Amino acid sequence: MADIRIISQSEIPEALALLRARSGDDLSAVNQSVADILKDIQTNGDQALFAYTKKFDGFDADEANLMVSQDEIKKAYQDTDPKLIDIIKKAAENIKAFHQKQLRETWTEKDGGIMLGQLFNPVASCGVYVPGGKAVYPSSVLMNIIPAKVAGVENIYMATPPDSNGIIQPMILVASDIAGADKIFKMGGAQAIGAFAYGTASVSKVNKITGPGNAYVAAAKKQVFGTVGIDMIAGPSEVLVIDDGSVNPRFIAADVLSQAEHDELASCIAVVMNQQRAEVLQAEITAQVNRLPKKEIAVNSLKNYGMIVVVDGLDEAIAFANRVAPEHLELCIENAASYLPKIRNAGAVFLGAYSPEPLGDYFAGPNHILPTNGTAAFSSPLNVDDFMKKTSIIGYDEASLRRCYQDIAAFAEAEELDAHARSVRIRFEE
């Protein structure tokens, strides 16, 4: 039996339903325990934070050891392959350069006696969550912290769960130092989110919390939303490759598999123009999957949510991609850039045969923290805007207000807000 199914254009509705059913947004199983943890952190501060850190991470945290020290960072550099440090620095440069293009500046416009505009300011502080566990992703540390740094956030705090000895992976510390974290706290889970949202004696309250995490972290972020800002709720990831037959099928098979190794909920989709190409790809994927160290995860991901979709043409392929709203969209087609105006929903789009998804994960500069599971229909890659906020500017002189004050007063009175009306009338009538 093949490792990945082939489906026809007429089966697209079922395919979309299958993908949507992956939804990671039902957090009801953990909501109550998360609410309890948050309440405890809010009420008991450090004491609760240290108790949960002991309970969940096995680490005896206290006021003295909760924060990573300069010595620990120095040691992390010593424990990391110098070549890798160089690569992390190069990647950080590219990420910084791309995000600098997202910076927006305060503007004002004067028209006679009227000044209008928008102030752009960074948030004063942010808390960046970096998951722990077996997976160690220094690239995600760069992607989380650099946009905040570029935005000009003065206090960038990071949280990541330690092991039971209070150790954090050296690569994580190196990446956070290169990216510019101001403080690193050895804490994880809902308790870390609570500490950032409410503050404790050891952890300052922040304005914004970003970064992916498990269901506890996601539920906690959702619950504290409103007390602080958050970025998004991460769900299972996906790649969708549109293949017009012009690219080596081995490349496409490898790209599909790069997403399949993430987890068994990941979805890998190739969209091709005919049945013959579908079969070539299917064979290539089956051949390549057997060579992967994470073969078991990849095979299950392909079985669960992998598919090769045969459509009638490129327009149909793009229409399907827009409905999936994939995290990663590869256009392995000729003149790929010319199709950009047709792309409506995707986290990131990769153009042509030599732009595989890992290029974006690690190196090109755009953020790899992307909207997953169809949320690209309404949300964006993590970006500098996530760490900034706007203030509207309104300045009228006397003559300008005089010209419109009666309209304002009449509008306010129609809404039965008489004190509003009076605040303009009093300037001219009494």
Place this chain on the structure above:
Amino acid sequence: MADIRIISQSEIPEALALLRARSGDDLSAVNQSVADILKDIQTNGDQALFAYTKKFDGFDADEANLMVSQDEIKKAYQDTDPKLIDIIKKAAENIKAFHQKQLRETWTEKDGGIMLGQLFNPVASCGVYVPGGKAVYPSSVLMNIIPAKVAGVENIYMATPPDSNGIIQPMILVASDIAGADKIFKMGGAQAIGAFAYGTASVSKVNKITGPGNAYVAAAKKQVFGTVGIDMIAGPSEVLVIDDGSVNPRFIAADVLSQAEHDELASCIAVVMNQQRAEVLQAEITAQVNRLPKKEIAVNSLKNYGMIVVVDGLDEAIAFANRVAPEHLELCIENAASYLPKIRNAGAVFLGAYSPEPLGDYFAGPNHILPTNGTAAFSSPLNVDDFMKKTSIIGYDEASLRRCYQDIAAFAEAEELDAHARSVRIRFEE
């Protein structure tokens, strides 16, 4: 006893604590009933929606009458004062003009064989919530819908609870027609949010839900966040006026009171430079509040959360304002615009003696849906960005990927993501 207290600079910490304690973000009292309603809408669609509309609004909704008809809109125009219609149109023009300045365009940059950029697209659909009840705010309809229209959202749906006869206030219908709503649904509360988030036979699922509402609406928005995008969770509002003594104190008293009439949780703050000025303002506010139709609400708001703060100078005043992060910040000071670079946290800032807050509520153009209760520290006025989303663009040619593929592969291998490494290596090594 005076209607508004005077406090000194040393009492600011208590004042901030009092303001923060207003927090409207504890939705725990309604969370469970909201979850039940949302589940019911998700499972039973129209049937549940109609049942809740009957239960909460007393209206017998069905497939035929849920949506406002063209005849109803025509009748609404006939029932509205033509002068008010003109004012609504003028305000709509100003709002449109300001929001058009927020539009962002897709950009790409080529550097040798590397193309990077960002696609900007509107969301395909949005659901705008307009509260019902006694208060009728056509201005909020404009402020909600026009940014979506400017963003280019193709399907702009509005929900507002009807009375028991299925009637919606004419001014609301006129404003939504002028603003450009595509469909208006007679539904409210958590059931309206559920219908937008999950879709029913009569209501299309949308990508984004915006607009203020009561605790049920706020809790529902928070719960569906992730399934759809949302704007923000609205809390009690506030105005903070910085008064250097150069502006007629009657103006300032009127501006303070314009916010006090909203509700008893609203906070009205004046910041002055000396005790004498504080007493002048206190007397003026007390005199003016007695003339207000909504005197009772205003008096309670002033008693609860009103304050005149005496500080040592303008720098202290602005530092305090930045800590409050008020929804509305009036700079009733000389050379107000020159202080803009010092403003860090505010929803909207109003410059000088002739820019009272209602100018922004109704007319100037910037949005009046603003971050409340200190959330200006991390969020922004409703704006065009709320209805758009970004897609990153990454395009490398063969030579460009060749230059960096080994770095990418090494980085991926350090993270134990071998399939990621293979997807770049396979293009050059096998």
